[in-house]
Amino acid sequence: MIFIWGWRAVSLLLGTGVFHCPHCQADSEYKHLRSRRWFTVLFLPVIPLNKLGEHVLCQRCGSTFRMAVLDYPTLGQECPPTSDSYLEVGGGVDCLEPIK
Helix, strand or coil: CCCCEEEEEEEEEEEEEEEEECCCCEEEEEEEEEEEEEEEECCEEEEEEEEEEEEEEECCCCCEECHHHHHCCCHHHHCCCCHHHEEEECCEEEECCCCC
């Protein structure tokens, strides 16, 4: 009789949102995941083992990051989309404070 056992990580989706991905260098959608290691029998998770922690998964490039990456502002938060705060410079757009 063959008895196949092992362990693997299983992730639980806690939430989604938009963040600035350091790898993509763009605002991307993310998944907030909590991972836990499970003992498996015949490739089915049976007994929960240790908690591996929470992380953020970029939907665009597939990179994973620690939760602290959500503390950084997105590009949209850095420069609000108002006509007074934009300045065209050489084909790009720079964010400026509005003149009062």
